[in-house]
Amino acid sequence: MKRLILHISLGAALCILLAFGALQGWYGWYAASHPLDLSRLDRRGSLILDRAGSYMHMFAAKDGIFRLKADISHVDPRYIRTLVAFEDKRFYNHGGIDYLALFRATAQAIKNGRVISGGSTLTMQVARLLEPRPRTWQSKLIEMARAAQLEDRFSKQDILNIYLTLAPYGGAYEGVRAASWHYFGREPKDMTWGEAALLTVLPQSPSRFRPDRHPAAAAMARDKVLARVQGALGISKADLAANEGDRLRLSRNKKHPVTAYHLAFRLKDRKDDFDTVKTTLMARYQGGATDIINRAVNRLAPGMTAAAVIMDSRTGEIIAYVGSPDYFNEARAGAVDMVRAIRSPGSTLKPFIYGMGFDDGFLHPLTLIRDEKVRFGDYAPTNFRDRFHGEISILYALQHSLNIPAVKVLSRVGAQRFAAKLALAHVPLDIPGDQGAGLALALGGAGISLEDLVRLYGALAGDGHVRPERLRMADKLTAGAPLISPTARSYLQRILKGVAPPADLMPASLRQKGRRIAFKTGTSWGFRDALAIGFDDRWVIGVWIGKADGTPNPGHYGAKTAAPILFDLFAMMPKNSPREIRPREIRVAESDKVNWQLSRLSPLQRHFDQPPLKRYAAISPPPVIQFPVPDSQIKLPKAHRPVYVEATGGTGNLSLLVNGEPVAKFTPQGHVWWQPDGVGFHHLTIVDEAGRSVGTDVRILP
Known part of the structure; x- marks a missing residue:
């Protein structure tokens, strides 16, 4: 009898060995003839954050799934320990297949007539995540082959990283990072034991355990995980008591906010290696600017919209970006990003025309010029409301935004030369037709974006260099292209700071602080665009109002409609930030001495219209x-x-x-x-x- 039992045992062992060898041979054949498909790992979305790491938006991958690259080094160790202890406690010791777990699962299924526990290792689950298949015994064999293939090709950490990127967590969310942002509103770097347990059990049944839809079931599943792993992980009774039975604390921002949606959409493909874009925006001022623009637009006629940009002139960083008040408002063409749209600048280029005259040496703020009817060939510019002021100074002409003096100065500077100067500073103008730049440039006869206008005024507020806008914290600080000399910049700063806005348009907070804002307004032909651009010692703010389709808005012009919004935005911004140090790369000349005595002007500078x-x-x-x-x-x-x-x-x-x-x-x-x-x-x-x-x-x- 003993010999019979021995023979049976040996035969069974031989059969098992033969079966095991056959399986290993089949695994090798399958792996050699069926390369791994890792394409799902490349289908990932983007996470948009403000400069401090606060959530702004998450974009889904092309397959509609919110999926972000994850790495074990960026995940709380408590989650990794809980995951391994609950799902695959021999993960670091097997080669992808845990035969003991498979034998146990098979025996339990035979004994109970149904599946009690699964035998899949984390590596086998990764194989299923990479290549989803129906739950059949044939699929299980393929998963086992793929698991062996994965273990042969990747390290244990790499396999965990794939799991952390692809595991389902309910709805359209895959991967621990997307789940953590969706449910907890933060990166998974710092979790409680309860949060780690919840994210461990969610992939087992993502729809049944979703905490935002089934909080009771999710809490029970979480507590089950904690009870099972407590001993293995050494969780103290105090920690267990603090997490078991605790109510689920979910993020309140599960409905993705649409603030700065235009910028988020613009940057979503400029992500880092971990699918993240950390913008230069400040959430506080972005939200405040959006609210101010929303309130202003609600007072405007149907179809009208607005945009605003706030930039730090010292660094070129964009602090707030409002392409439209409501991205999803079709009546106001909210999906159109009016920050980047090419529109007429109205009179907002006049300071730079005078600036070139200052740099050329024939112009000074006190130079006298005649504001009178004039004709340049077929072009006969006029002032607003057809009023003329006789002989005035350049200072007066710019502060009152008179058209005739600006066109006269541009005629001497040269319209083509002026446009080329801006192009060299990486601010090209959109010139209509094929005739090239003409004198109409002075009055808005060219196209430019609000974003580029803010960059130009950043040169006036800063050191005279036009810098590329910095939209991401990863964007490098550059010296920019020179546009205007320190002397001309000082002249223009003094002139524009002397523009006195109507008292009823200036917020009380600005009047009380005695804050001096240098600003310029502009209105395009037919009241199609109303603009206001301003700056102080640090901030440059641009505001645009109009209709996205370019139709007229009678009665709306820069000083009346855009300027009040500009002042509201400045009232929101801090006057100074003493904790921040000006970058060494940007040294603003603060000791410019300006000659304001007419008697000291050269003959060339005294009278613009006087013939030689x-x-x-x-x-x-x-x-x-x-x-x-x-x-x-x-x-x-x-x-x-x-x-x-x-x-x-x-x-x-x-x-x-x-x-x-x-x-x-x-x-x-x-x-x-x-x-x-x-x-x-x-x-x-x-x-x-x-x-x-x-x-x-x-x-x-x-």
């Missing part, structure tokens, strides 16, 4: 700079001694301008001493009383 003294110019040669010679490199004299400048020719007294600012006067055939304010490039201009000028560039070396 042709009678004297005909009998005298134009001025010539004898020293320094063009493109000189002069070592900075010791003890701060001045540099010798000599010029000949010209009519009447000669004037020396350095970087567009008058320095001294002297007689022809004479010389003057110039004291450089430091090393670097300087542009020297000599102007005679006939208005003729000559210039040269000089580099002062240390």
Whole structure:
């Protein structure tokens, strides 16, 4: 009898060995002839966060599933320990198939006539997640083959990472990160034992244990997991008592907010390796700006909409981005991002036209110019309401946004040159037709986005350089392209800060703080666009109002409709942030000295419309700079001694301008001493009383 039992046992063992060998051979054949399909791992969505890591939006993958890449190093160890202890306690010791668990599950099923426990390891579950199949014994064999294949190709950590990315957690959410953001409103880096247990049991029956739909069933399943793993994980009785029976604490933001939806949609494909986009937005100001725009639009006519951008001029970071007040409002074309839409800038480019005149040396804020009827060929610009003001200063012309002076100055600067200057600063204008830039640029005869306008005004508020907008914290801080000199920038800052808004439009909080806002408004032809752009020592804010389809909005113009919103946005922003240090890469010249005395202006700068003294110019040669010679490199004299400048020719007294600012006067055939304010490039201009000028560039070396 004993020998019979021995023979039976040996035979059974031999059969098991043969079956095991056959299975191993079949696993090897299947793996060799059926490569792993890892394509589901590549179908992932995007997570959009503000600069502090607060949730803004989550985008689904192309298959409609909210799925984010996960890594064991970014997940609370309590969850990993709970998962392994509950699902596959021999995970780190088997080769993908736990034959003891399979034998136990088979015996329980035979004894009870139904499935009591599963024998699938975490590796087998990963195989099923990668290649979903019906629950049949044939599918189980394939999963076992795939498990062996996975163990042969990947480390245990890699296998866990795949599970953490693909496991189902209810509804359209897969992966522990998407689930944690959906249910808890945060990354799974810091969980309680209860949260770890809940996310462990959810994949077993995602629809039955969904905590947002079946909280009682979810709580019971969670407590079951805690009771089973308590001993293995050494969970204290105090921790167990604190988590068992505790009510589920779910995030209140399961309905994804649509704040900054336009920006979120714009950036969703610019994610990092973990499918995350950390924007430069500040949630507090983004929400406040959205509320302000919403309230304003609700007071406007049907079909009208609005947009706003808030930028930090020191870094180019976008702090708030409102493409429209409601993305899903079809009546107001809410899906159209009006921050990026190409629209007419109205009069908002005028400061930069005057700025080029300042840099060219023929213009000064106190230069007198005649505001009168004028014609340039077939083009006859007019002022708002067809009013003219006679002889006025450039300061007055810009502060009152008069059209005729701006067009006159652009005619001397050159419209093509002005457009090329902006293009070199990476702000190209959309010029209609094929004739190129014309004088209508001064009054909005070109297209530009609100975003680019804010960047341009950032140069006025900052150091004169136009920087690329920084939308993500990962975007590098760059020096930007030079647009305007410190002297011209200082002139424009002073002029625009002197614009006094109507008292009834300025929020009381701004009036009480004595906060000076430099701003410019603009209105396009036919009242199609109303704009207001402003800046202080740190913030640049742009507001646009109109209709997305470009139809007119009679009675709505920049000063009336857009400016009040601009002031409300400034009232929301902090005046200063002493804890933050200005980046070394951006040094704003704060010691610009501006000459505001008309008597010191050169003849070229006093009267814009005064013709040159042709009678004297005909009998005298134009001025010539004898020293320094063009493109000189002069070592900075010791003890701060001045540099010798000599010029000949010209009519009447000669004037020396350095970087567009008058320095001294002297007689022809004479010389003057110039004291450089430091090393670097300087542009020297000599102007005679006939208005003729000559210039040269000089580099002062240390």
